[in-house]
Amino acid sequence: xxxxxxxDYAPATFHTSARTLAxxxxxxxxxxxxxxxxxxNVARYPPDQRKxxxxxxxxxxxxxxxxxxxxxxxxxxxxIGCTAAEVEDVVSYYxxxxxxxxxxxVLNVCRxxxxxLLGAERLTESLCEALGIxxxxxxxxxxxxxxxxxxxxxxxxxPVVMVNDDWHERLAPERAAEFLxxxxxxxxxxxxxxxxxxxxxxxx
Amino acid sequence: MSAQPGTAFEPVxxxxxxxxxxxxxxxxxxxxxxxxxxxxxxxxxxxxIIEQVKASGLRGRGxxxxxTGLKWQFVLKDTPKxxxxxxxxxxxxxxxxxxxVLMERNPHLLIExxxxxxxxxxxxxxxxxxxxxxxxxxxxxxxxxxxxxxxGYLGKNIFGSGFDCDVYVHRGAGAYExxxxxxxxxxxxxxxxxxxxxxxxxxxxxLYQCPTAVNxxxxxxxxxxxxxxxxxxxxxxxxEKNGGPKLYCISGHVERxxxxxxxxxxxxxxxxxxxxxxxxxxxxxxxxxIIPGGSSVPxxxxxxxxxxxxxxxxxxxxxxxxxxxxxxxxxxVCMVWLAMNxxxxxxxxxxxxxxxxxxxxxxxYKLLQRVESGEGREKDIDLLFGVASNIxxxxxxxxxxxxxxPVLTTLNLFRHEFEAHVREGRCTLPxxxxxxxxxxxx
Numbered sequence: 001x002x003x004x005x006x007x008d009y010a011p012a013t014f015h016t017s018a019r020t021l022a023x024x025x026x027x028x029x030x031x032x033x034x035x036x037x038x039x040x041n042v043a044r045y046p047p048d049q050r051k052x053x054x055x056x057x058x059x060x061x062x063x064x065x066x067x068x069x070x071x072x073x074x075x076x077x078x079x080i081g082c083t084a085a086e087v088e089d090v091v092s093y094y095x096x097x098x099x100x101x102x103x104x105x106v107l108n109v110c111r112x113x114x115x116x117l118l119g120a121e122r123l124t125e126s127l128c129e130a131l132g133i134x135x136x137x138x139x140x141x142x143x144x145x146x147x148x149x150x151x152x153x154x155x156x157x158x159p160v161v162m163v164n165d166d167w168h169e170r171l172a173p174e175r176a177a178e179f180l181x182x183x184x185x186x187x188x189x190x191x192x193x194x195x196x197x198x199x200x201x202x203x204x
Numbered sequence: 205m206s207a208q209p210g211t212a213f214e215p216v217x218x219x220x221x222x223x224x225x226x227x228x229x230x231x232x233x234x235x236x237x238x239x240x241x242x243x244x245x246x247x248x249x250x251x252x253i254i255e256q257v258k259a260s261g262l263r264g265r266g267x268x269x270x271x272t273g274l275k276w277q278f279v280l281k282d283t284p285k286x287x288x289x290x291x292x293x294x295x296x297x298x299x300x301x302x303x304x305v306l307m308e309r310n311p312h313l314l315i316e317x318x319x320x321x322x323x324x325x326x327x328x329x330x331x332x333x334x335x336x337x338x339x340x341x342x343x344x345x346x347x348x349x350x351x352x353x354x355x356g357y358l359g360k361n362i363f364g365s366g367f368d369c370d371v372y373v374h375r376g377a378g379a380y381e382x383x384x385x386x387x388x389x390x391x392x393x394x395x396x397x398x399x400x401x402x403x404x405x406x407x408x409x410x411l412y413q414c415p416t417a418v419n420x421x422x423x424x425x426x427x428x429x430x431x432x433x434x435x436x437x438x439x440x441x442x443x444e445k446n447g448g449p450k451l452y453c454i455s456g457h458v459e460r461x462x463x464x465x466x467x468x469x470x471x472x473x474x475x476x477x478x479x480x481x482x483x484x485x486x487x488x489x490x491x492x493x494i495i496p497g498g499s500s501v502p503x504x505x506x507x508x509x510x511x512x513x514x515x516x517x518x519x520x521x522x523x524x525x526x527x528x529x530x531x532x533x534x535x536x537v538c539m540v541w542l543a544m545n546x547x548x549x550x551x552x553x554x555x556x557x558x559x560x561x562x563x564x565x566x567x568x569y570k571l572l573q574r575v576e577s578g579e580g581r582e583k584d585i586d587l588l589f590g591v592a593s594n595i596x597x598x599x600x601x602x603x604x605x606x607x608x609x610p611v612l613t614t615l616n617l618f619r620h621e622f623e624a625h626v627r628e629g630r631c632t633l634p635x636x637x638x639x640x641x642x643x644x645x646x
Binding site for chain 2 (some may be wrong): 044046049051052055056058059080090091094095109111112113116117149150153154157158162165166167193194
């Protein structure tokens with residue numbers, strides 16, 4: 001049985017690659033602190049296996065300028081001792097690296113089953129409605145980006161949202177707008193965290 | 205059933221997690237094993253440790269349930285190459301969040317397990333591969349490692365035994381596939397997380413082409429207890445071949461979701477409805493179905509719930525214990541929607557290396573989207589079955605089978621729901637029951 005659609009072979013549109021070139025961006029080099037941090041990390045691996053530090057280097061680059069540009073990839077390639085193509089290969093595979101500018105706060109809404117059972121889809125809708133954007137977009141003021149992500153591994157605290165590197169648990173769709181206001185006011189401390197936070201609970 | 209009524213089970217792994225500062229070294233030293241497992245291990249020969257782990261019957265807690273002692277025994281001994289432990293802390297299987305708790309609240313237990321593992325297989329470096337999203341957990345873990353170095357539980361000449369051991373944390377960057385053992389190794393080497401052809405298995409050629417044991421966090425956390433309390437003690441905690449304590453992650457429509465530790469005598473029904481566990485269905489709704497081992501395993505129904513939640517018990521009931529992520533669903537859940545939700549996951553996470561999984565996952569998602577939105581045709585149901593069956597067994601790693609499972613299991617148990625969608629041109633559950641929104645194009 002064939003389930004493949006009928007296809008005209010080799011028309012003009014056939015095999016047009018969706019690949020877009022990375023933005024070149026400003027000239028890039030690690031700050032001295034990031035350079036020291038990288039040198040420290042790369043020492044964890046055997047001397048002939050510097051490539052193992054590539055994810056760490058990319059996190060540093062992303063922290064330094066918010067997203068990863070062509071110039072940053074080239075700099076990382078120089079640090080590792082591999083080709084820029086190898087770096088791009090890695091950047092394009094992992095979801096936590098951004099190749100376009102993102103908002104000051106990136107709301108990663110978990111959309112996989114356990115969170116979805118408790119309203120993650122409506123949560124994304126509420127967040128997007130309050131911000132006037134679609135999933136994947138950034139608000140015009142550059143404050144918020146909403147991204148739907150797959151299972152974050154905190155299914156007992158569904159629905160879960162990861163804001164940059166912080167977490168907020170059990171965010172009811174009805175409270176989405178309130179949560180955004182809270183972030184605007186207080187920044188990341190508005191996030192509840194996602195801990196079995198015995199120490200915090202004891203002080204309540 | 206062999207379930208022990210009243211469950212006199214004392215938590216082992218999570219015994220202290222609710223105590224204040226349980227993650228700090230001074231708290232850990234007051235607990236068992238408190239690095240006494242490592243101290244004892246270093247007085248024995250590595251081979252003896254492997255024999256003990258084998259005798260305990262410890263099975264890998266990551267999903268496959270492979271005996272840990274055997275895995276260690278397979279690690280090539282006579283080689284000039286260094287050997288490695290790669291601890292799998294990628295925890296990405298939907299419905300699984302047990303390692304999260306262990307690393308956050310009891311990081312020293314994992315460090316001790318890593319050190320004993322290294323000693324047993326003759327390695328001196330362990331890498332803990334943690335998923336990129338767990339930065340808050342990583343910070344706790346790194347701090348604990350620093351404490352362990354300062355106190356002499358890691359580093360050079362531990363306990364004066366001449367054994368050196370380094371433990372490093374390696375942060376991933378968002379890829380479910382990195383949880384597959386060879387893909388994890390690729391990612392550790394700084395490449396895309398894509399699986400390798402096996403054999404050679406990691407025990408022979410793993411990280412940097414050197415012999416490597418890849419073990420789950422919970423697996424390694426059990427090791428110090430086995431060394432300290434003995435293989436018999438461990439085996440006696442559960443049914444035959446399913447010994448030791450087990451962490452269960454319960455999520456979905458239950459009253460009290462969370463991580464619960466129990467023996468593998470405990471039945472699925474006790475875990476879902478038991479007073480000391482998840483306390484039954486939220487809002488008093490009716491139970492519909494359960495996925496007992498993370499999203500990659502077949503669904504079980506109410507009639508299967510009296511099965512012991514052990515590797516063998518759940519397998520006998522027609523599913524797998526997998527990572528012990530129990531996802532519970534009430535009667536408001538549309539099974540076509542469920543399959544669509546999970547195929548969105550698998551489509552997104554497929555690493556793209558094998559064609560059946562990369563292309564098949566996408567086709568399955570599109571077909572499910574069509575059926576769920578009420579535009580499905582009758583032949584789409586057979587088509588779903590055909591595409592899913594053509595993925596199973598045709599990929600390098602188990603991801604392909606995992607991606608096909610949600611479709612095959614829902615078709616098998618809830619085919620009437622698919623047929624109703626096609627016949628009625630819409631989802632047949634009352635609209636107000638729907639947890640899902642209308643399908644959005646994306």
